[in-house]
Amino acid sequence: MSKAATLSITSKWPEVTVVSQTPQLIALFTIIRDVNTKRGDFVFYSDRIIRILVEEGLNHLPVKDIEVPTPTDVTYDGLQFEGKICGVSIMRAGEAMEQGLRDCCRSVRIGKILIQRDEETAEPKLFYEKLPADIKDRYVLLLDPMLATGGSAITAVEVLISKGVPAERILFLNLISTPEGIETFVKACPGVKIITGFIDKCLNEKKFVSPGLGDFGDRYYCI
Amino acid sequence: MSSSEEPQSLASTHSYLPPWSSPHVIGIAGCSGSGKTSVASQILKALNVPWAVILSFDNFYKPLSPAQSKRAFANEYDFDAPEALDLDSLACVLKNLRQGKKVDIFTYSFAQHNRTDVTTPVYGANIIILEGIFALYDERINEMLDLKVFVDTDLDICMARRLRRDIVYRGRDLQGAMKQWMSFVKPNFERYVRPTMEIADVVVPRGLDNTVAIDMLIRHVQRTLTVKSRQHLEQLSNLNGEIAGQNDVDVCTLPNVRVLKQTNQVRGIHTILFNRATKRGDFIFYLERLMVLLIEEAMNAQPYSIKEVPTPTGVPYTGLLPELNTCAVEIVRGGTCFETSLRKILPDTAVGKILIQSNARTGEPFLHYLKLPPDFENKQILLCDTQAITGAAAVMAIRVLLDHGAVEKNICFVTYLADKARAMRRILSAYPRVQVVVGKVEDTFKRRFIDTKYYGT
Numbered sequence: 124m125s126k127a128a129t130l131s132i133t134s135k136w137p138e139v140t141v142v143s144q145t146p147q148l149i150a151l152f153t154i155i156r157d158v159n160t161k162r163g164d165f166v167f168y169s170d171r172i173i174r175i176l177v178e179e180g181l182n183h184l185p186v187k188d189i190e191v192p193t194p195t196d197v198t199y200d201g202l203q204f205e206g207k208i209c210g211v212s213i214m215r216a217g218e219a220m221e222q223g224l225r226d227c228c229r230s231v232r233i234g235k236i237l238i239q240r241d242e243e244t245a246e247p248k249l250f251y252e253k254l255p256a257d258i259k260d261r262y263v264l265l266l267d268p269m270l271a272t273g274g275s276a277i278t279a280v281e282v283l284i285s286k287g288v289p290a291e292r293i294l295f296l297n298l299i300s301t302p303e304g305i306e307t308f309v310k311a312c313p314g315v316k317i318i319t320g321f322i323d324k325c326l327n328e329k330k331f332v333s334p335g336l337g338d339f340g341d342r343y344y345c346i
Numbered sequence: 347m348s349s350s351e352e353p354q355s356l357a358s359t360h361s362y363l364p365p366w367s368s369p370h371v372i373g374i375a376g377c378s379g380s381g382k383t384s385v386a387s388q389i390l391k392a393l394n395v396p397w398a399v400i401l402s403f404d405n406f407y408k409p410l411s412p413a414q415s416k417r418a419f420a421n422e423y424d425f426d427a428p429e430a431l432d433l434d435s436l437a438c439v440l441k442n443l444r445q446g447k448k449v450d451i452f453t454y455s456f457a458q459h460n461r462t463d464v465t466t467p468v469y470g471a472n473i474i475i476l477e478g479i480f481a482l483y484d485e486r487i488n489e490m491l492d493l494k495v496f497v498d499t500d501l502d503i504c505m506a507r508r509l510r511r512d513i514v515y516r517g518r519d520l521q522g523a524m525k526q527w528m529s530f531v532k533p534n535f536e537r538y539v540r541p542t543m544e545i546a547d548v549v550v551p552r553g554l555d556n557t558v559a560i561d562m563l564i565r566h567v568q569r570t571l572t573v574k575s576r577q578h579l580e581q582l583s584n585l586n587g588e589i590a591g592q593n594d595v596d597v598c599t600l601p602n603v604r605v606l607k608q609t610n611q612v613r614g615i616h617t618i619l620f621n622r623a624t625k626r627g628d629f630i631f632y633l634e635r636l637m638v639l640l641i642e643e644a645m646n647a648q649p650y651s652i653k654e655v656p657t658p659t660g661v662p663y664t665g666l667l668p669e670l671n672t673c674a675v676e677i678v679r680g681g682t683c684f685e686t687s688l689r690k691i692l693p694d695t696a697v698g699k700i701l702i703q704s705n706a707r708t709g710e711p712f713l714h715y716l717k718l719p720p721d722f723e724n725k726q727i728l729l730c731d732t733q734a735i736t737g738a739a740a741v742m743a744i745r746v747l748l749d750h751g752a753v754e755k756n757i758c759f760v761t762y763l764a765d766k767a768r769a770m771r772r773i774l775s776a777y778p779r780v781q782v783v784v785g786k787v788e789d790t791f792k793r794r795f796i797d798t799k800y801y802g803t
Contacts, residue, residue, distance in 0.1 A: 126652055126654075126664055127652070127664075128650075128652055128664055128665050128666045129663060129664045129665070143607075145643075145646045146645075146646050146650040146666050146668075147642060147645035147646050147650075147668075149650075149665050149666045150645075150650060150665065150666045150667060150668055152663075152665060153653055153655055153663065153665025153666055153667060156655055156657045156663045156665065157655035157656065157657070157663075158655075158656050158657055158658045159655075159656070167693070171642075171691065174638065175642060178609075178611060178639060181610075181611045182609045182610045182611050184610070186610045186613075186614055189617060191617055191620060191621035191622070191623070192621065192622045192623070193620045193621070193622055194620075194622050194793070194795040194799070195793050195795065197790075199616070199617065199620040199621070201613060201614070201616055201617025201620065201621075202610060202613040202614045202617055203614065203617060204611075204614050226635070226638075226690075227635060229631060324661075327659065327661075331659055332659075333659050333661050334657045334659055334661035334662065334663045335657060335658070335659050335661075336657060336658065337657065337658025337659060338658075342658075
């Protein structure tokens, strides 16, 4: 009996949706986790996962029933997307997910948040934000590829809530998350939904996702 | 007996025999210079369809030894005796063509008296015109002819035409050409060829000048094509056998059928695509978005093997790796709408094209053009189309792939819309191992509109 592939931990949190663990998704993760994968391939295959993630995330937005006339003169009972949306990426790694969002929503507005670890307190600290003026009226897709400790994502959600966005209208999209990070996040940000590609085994002693894929931003932008 | 062999008795409702698996074969014999070739070309020109081909005896001369070649250049080799021709090969080629197989025909060089490296592929022919002095000579070949024609032109005229051709087009001198005619062509004609007139169904006196006879032949072939078209259509609509041992199985529940999960986004995209009022810019954007989802889903319809990889954190990860490389074959024109989305997911994949046009009135599919990617038979093949209504084009395209060596279970037919009762049933009934990926299952007939709107033409 051959060993089976490792799939995501099943979500026990009602706020957390894990993308369907299909063979091709696992194959994509296998490539981006591989330390020997070159940056070109890392970018390409990450983008494919991001697009799948965005498609899944968009399914959590509201729709309404609508009837439309078809080219064959029959009426089609369909669905119409409702509500304005915007993307907010947590710099720098989150910006890697912007193209995937644009591939699905052409003219989507995108805000940015820069959060860095404060050298003195070791706590995440907001350094910069640029968000759409009417963000409180929009559904927000918060983009950050890795949910490790949850620290920066929680700070980002606090920024959004301070701008008047209800927690229920925030969707946090990430590729890989940890049970520890999710636990901290759902306690700190009740009502916010998480869409993740994969819940990994754990957070290691260096506060990295394990097995994870290393530093996403470095691998996507630099190495 | 190998387990992959299908029992023959299941035929009618289960197997699809394309029109080229029972081609109509016409043999045209006659003396050299009688106008056989012209008669054959005239028929072909009048039919004007890519699935009628001429098979010439000229490509089946035996390669010559150096000694024979020397005699040939001295006009002393007998090219007009049955022994000069490789009738075994020809019988074999014809047999394969009559079974619908792809055949590579040698090209013969008269300059070198040998076969060249160039071969011409012949595939998908519904009408085969076999043309040569010995077209009605070999017993094995005669058995495979549906119509035997003998062109009976006066020998003086034959000689005049032959001399002119040899001298003007083949660079021979008058003396050499005359020598060949007198010592080989004429005696061999009397000895071997003229007697075959006896078994001809039709004798055409005066060759190409006999327009009445040629018109009759053309009409005969056209009638034959009409009958074949009717049988083809009947066969397609009869493809409705048991699937997975059941008569009324819901095809969507079969393990090799994947229907895209109808999420809110997918249903929202259907609504935009189905809406008559949608502008083309939006239509293209949303169709391509949906096709990315379809191709990602199709990537699940192939075998994967376990692969362990080292990660940057030092902890290995046990993941998956597709076992086969993937290539794509698009059914033109609908399937070519996949091109952009395909490049997003598989940027360097080889893409083949099959043009299958359906008759606007009867819906009968015809294979017009075929170009398959290299080594496709060892790859996972994504066969793309946008709308499968009757399933005729898909059934034919899959047959083409199989005829060229593809493995049934490695073919994944991907389509945005598919009619459940007809297209899906027919495809799966003819090819129970083929993978099918569908974006939206349709219950009622819908006109083709996807590619029309995508291309704006």
